[in-house]
Amino acid sequence: MLKFLIRRISVMIFTALVLTFVVFFLTNLPPNLEKLARSEGSVRMTDDAVASWIVENGHGGPLLGRYAEWLGLAPGWTLTDEKGVTRGRCIDVYAEAGSAPTFCGILQGNWGISTFAKEPVGDVLGRSLGATGWLMFWVMMVMVPASLVIGILSGMREGARTDRVLSVFSIASTATPEYVSGVILLAVFASVNAGLSPLLRDWGLLSDRTLFYGTATSAMDKITFWNFALPVMTIALYGIGYISRMTRASMTEVMTQQYIRTARLKGVRFRDVVLRHALRNALIAPFTVIMLQFPWLLNGVVITELLFNYKGFGWTLVQAAGNNDIDLLLGCSVVAVLVVLITQLISDIGYVFLNPRIRLA
Amino acid sequence: MTDTPWDPSMPILEIDQLSISFFTRMREIPAVMDFSCKVMPGEAMGLVGESGCGKSTVALGVMRDLGKNGRITGGSIRFKGRELTTMTEEQLRQLRGSEIAMIYQEPMASLNPAMKIGAQLIEVPMIHQGMGRAEAMALARQIVEDVRLPDPDRILQAFPHQLSGGQQQRIVIAMALMSKPALLILDEPTTALDVTVEAGIVDLVKDLGRKYGTSMLFISHNLGLILDVCDRLCVMYSGEAVETGNVAQVFDKMRHPYTQALFRSIPLPTAHKTSRPLVAIPGNFPLPHERPNGCNFGPRCDYFAEGRCDQADVRMSALPEDDRHASRCLRWSEIDWDAPLAKVVTKEKAAIGEVVLKMEDLKKYYSVSSGSFGGGDEKVVKANETLTFEARAGETLAIVGESGCGKSTFAKVLMGLETATSGSIRLFDENVQSTPIQQRNTDTVSSVQMVFQNPFDTLNPSMTVGRQIIRALEIFKQGSSDAERHARMLELMDLVKLPRAFADRMPRQLSGGQKQRVGIARAFAGGAKVVVADEPVSALDVSVQAAVTDLLMDIQRENGTTLLFISHDLSIVRYLSDRVMVMYLGHVVEMGTTDQVFQPPYHPYTEALLSAVPIADTRVIRKRIVLEGDIPSAMNPPPGCPFQTRCRWKDQVPNGLCDREMPPVRQLQGAHQIKCHLSDEILAGMEPVIKLAGE
């Protein structure tokens, strides 16, 4: 097991390096840097001035070297101008020129400064990840049990009425992308003059303007059912459909296996056949899918956070991209890459754990 | 529950005019019709018949587990006097596993892969007797011991995949016995297992049946096994019981033409091909929805009488002078059952010619890495160890041995699908040893051909049969024009006795036996000199096996082909081969002419193999030698003699030589050779395993 872990983790680190390098390369393409120079310096800089700004601010030189600086594997750049003021990657961050460390990349915890938020990237990321973390937590709390229950219920008796009803639901929900389901949910539950709210108000059951809040901004301070249910449902709905289809497929397959017949002909109750004999075997496939859903959920997070104006990771990512905020964008991609890789690792380990046939050397 | 009192002199199971149908979108498929049988307490009832005749359907009908589209459409099933067909789910549930237990064909598939063996076993008494966990575990341990598994504690903690096939089947049996059922249904419990393992399981089933007084419904397509296990039997054909009676009567005094034809189509290791030629049953088994009018067996029956047999459905009629013996034949009393076989032309054996194939010190090792994620230690699997032999034109050399003994590796090396690790293979004095098949010239390729075990996988499903044979002709550069190749293809169709019209058919429109014929036609397309037949008939029904076997021999006779016949079925080997090579764990342990191998002195492994073959002949007296344990893994073979872990003669060899030293190849009389340390005196004193009564 240890050997397996070590091997997996080294592969992971390698993948992370490659991926972040690609992002680094893309964000540091010359047009991006020129844009940065004009927005940080002055819009009316001459092309020569732009070029020297780029060099003077440590964006010149070979790409690989800058990547290593950013990682914290190479010493940060320093530059003493004609006035004798020394500036440098690490000096900008830690005020005193003399006491500044030589290395200051992400490995040292220095993620740079967000040009957009005017704050260290670490702080921005921490805050937005925290917010998204809550969102994801509730999504998982809703999505996983709901989809497994739906999948198992419909898969245990293939073709029965429960199966048909639940299948229609899950196919419909996977077929609806977040921006559609989000808008529908907003219209039905959180619109002043459409959907349920006006009705309820007419009947005197509702004193607020809308049943649910149309934005989740207030959830940044305090999560309540009313401000959080809609964004959570928006993301979860799609996942529920998808995972429950997977679970159903795996469950129907398991239910036709010989060992299920063996169990049935041993006189095991149908309920126990499902719970004791089928469940664990049926969960092997969906478990992997759930884990692989994680990175994919980031996608839904971006749309939902924008839609509900919730300042989480997805929202930050969009802002960073929109504002040419290189350090923040890089930070976001590091986080994204790590999330993907770690969930994959967990999924592999879980698979081994659930499936006794796979034995590790 | 409506418990009508049941006294033990009444049948445990009484099936009366049972009909079962499957309902598909297209039509109703009547899988079982008018089936009746009775199983008395402590009795073992056999159910034989070809694939698809409805044996499993009867068994599942008794369990009332016919799936979504299966339904009992008529008749009754009474278990201890209680009607099963009208029971509620809850009543059935209480019966299943506690009073009626079932064992199926594939042991691995019937065990839950994610549950420990112990947990799967204790479930039964916990459900049915409300037993506590610890008590149930103790019982499980005892039953695991009863089914003669070593180290029960370890086994209870193991997952199914950690056991061998034979061990898994023992666990399935243990599970069925956990609550001492009154009726045990076994659906081909040993078909997936090797003969020596099968012999052990069959012994076990018989002993346990006796010990617990369990009645059994034993389903098999192997008449020999039925003779071993059962008291009574019921022969099924196309959804109906055609003959039932006690085993001795049905075997020796059969009164139904199908039963007779079945017996005539199976080879017996006691009889030689010239004294008892195989007679194939003509034609094919009717599909359930294409049954003929009147007698189902009519179109294939030798005694068919027009105007009588094709009129109304035939009913079962009891034979008055016998013990519960009945036959579904209108003419049973008119047929002269003792008439000798219409004289079959005994065909002259082709003369054995020149040496065409010569192997010397051939070795094939595979290196495998252990561990599922790569890495791990490199291990060497010695699939073939120093094979040396030669085969002559027109000769049939059989290679026998159990699964994993290296038979198929050998075939692959010969075919050039694998290259040998060392040694040489000479074909007409051309050394082909290390030439991969792509580099062999067409001549060599077309002169060594193969017929595969499974006719279903080897044909291209989307190409007509004729086209596939023509493709083979093109590959072997036969014929100069399309017209010529077409003509040659039709000749090949004649050769394998397929109607020429079949050339336009798709493989799915053919039966298994017909597909295998196409496979044979392809193998002979290039005028092959050596044909390797890897279990060519084991996937086919008995009635078809005879026809395909005969076909192979006919072609051999005409073309003087050398046939390497790989099989685990000693009966058929005895029937058609000139020489036999017995393999165990990659070693040739015995080689000689068929008579030398089938008669003492034997190699201890050959002896056990012979004694394990079930023989459908009531006159045969067989010495039972049950091998303990499983075949060792080829990854870590035992030191010394490969067979030493299971050999019963081992203690006759002084100084523990068997544990330490690989026995040398010894020449006995003739070209008979044996790889064993046993002294000449002991070998000379060996008794035959199979004897005919009164001999």
Ligand SMILES: Nc1ncnc2c1ncn2[C@@H]1O[C@H](COP(=O)(O)OP(=O)(O)OP(=O)(O)O)[C@@H](O)[C@H]1O
């Ligand atoms: N679920 C099903 N739906 C439709 N037809 C079926 C079904 N199960 C079995 N049949 C048909 O019923 C007939 C009897 O099948 P059954 O499995 O009982 O044969 P069997 O004698 O056990 O054969 P084998 O020796 O191959 O196990 C066959 O023609 C088969 O095709």
Ligand code: SF4
């Ligand atoms: S009834 Fe006629 S066709 Fe059928 S088995 Fe008897 S003799 Fe043959």
Ligand code: SF4
């Ligand atoms: S060498 Fe020894 S162990 Fe091997 S078969 Fe002969 S007697 Fe048995």
Ligand SMILES: [Mg+2]
């Ligand atoms: Mg069957």
